Amino acid sequence: xxxxxxxxxxxxxxxxxxxxxxxxxxxxxxxxxxxxxxxxxxxxxxxxxxxxxxxxxxxxxxxxxxxxxxxxxxxxxxxxxxxxxxxxxxxxxxxxxxxxxxxxxxxxxxxx
Amino acid sequence: xxxxxxxxxxxxxxxxxxxxxxxxxxxxxxxxxxxxxxxxxxxxxxxxxxxxxxxxxxxxxxxxxxxxxxxxxxxxxxxxxxxxxxxxxxxxxxxxxxxxxxxxxxxxxxxxxxx
Numbered sequence: 469x470x471x472x473x474x475x476x477x478x479x480x481x482x483x484x485x486x487x488x489x490x491x492x493x494x495x496x497x498x499x500x501x502x503x504x505x506x507x508x509x510x511x512x513x514x515x516x517x518x519x520x521x522x523x524x525x526x527x528x529x530x531x532x533x534x535x536x537x538x539x540x541x542x543x544x545x546x547x548x549x550x551x552x553x554x555x556x557x558x559x560x561x562x563x564x565x566x567x568x569x570x571x572x573x574x575x576x577x578x579x580x
Numbered sequence: 581x582x583x584x585x586x587x588x589x590x591x592x593x594x595x596x597x598x599x600x601x602x603x604x605x606x607x608x609x610x611x612x613x614x615x616x617x618x619x620x621x622x623x624x625x626x627x628x629x630x631x632x633x634x635x636x637x638x639x640x641x642x643x644x645x646x647x648x649x650x651x652x653x654x655x656x657x658x659x660x661x662x663x664x665x666x667x668x669x670x671x672x673x674x675x676x677x678x679x680x681x682x683x684x685x686x687x688x689x690x691x692x693x694x695x
Binding site: 499500502504509510511512513514517557559561562566567568570571572573 | 586624682
């Protein structure tokens with residue numbers, strides 16, 4: 469089965485810097501890779517989806533890259549703000565199943 | 581954007597009673613809805629997948645007689661926790677999608693406390 473690794477340690481950065489979060493997977497190459505944001509006590513919110521044949525996707529201050537050779541996706545938030553503080557989850561779909569597998573998430577803390 | 585509502589947001593019930601949680605897609609028709617459970621500081625745990633008009637598919641280890649799922653229409657799914665016990669206390673979240681394998685839209689979650 470697919471295994472997803474996200475850094476369990478919180479990422480602390482200063483406001484204005486670029487935050488980079490990592491999602492590594494260990495098995496088959498997913499057809500789609502998604503990133504979600506989750507605030508405490510709330511359901512996740514969809515941010516971006518990238519397909520296996522895409523290298524990069526952008527949306528406002530967000531950028532996602534997808535490297536199927538490294539089996540890794542990077543999630544960047546440029547010009548980070550304290551309001552970006554949250555847990556970010558990656559999810560993968562593929563291998564014949566349409567049901568996404570979620571990582572455990574990485575907590576991002578942006579300090580003013 | 582796609583909006584999913586979930587009701588109630590919080591519920592406290594006595595041990596042995598049943599609790600129903602509703603999940604609605606407000607502005608789209610969901611081909612598939614998912615039910616998750618999440619423990620503090622843990623990842624989402626998929627409980628079951630449901631399609632409108634058919635029986636839910638439960639993940640291994642999830643008791644289908646305890647967690648009853650009814651996907652009545654393309655916009656409504658319900659999860660009933662039957663004969664609730666304190667160990668059922670958790671954060672339950674539903675999600676919906678109209679494109680299998682693509683992004684999911686999550687409800688705000690329901691905090692269940694069984695006393």
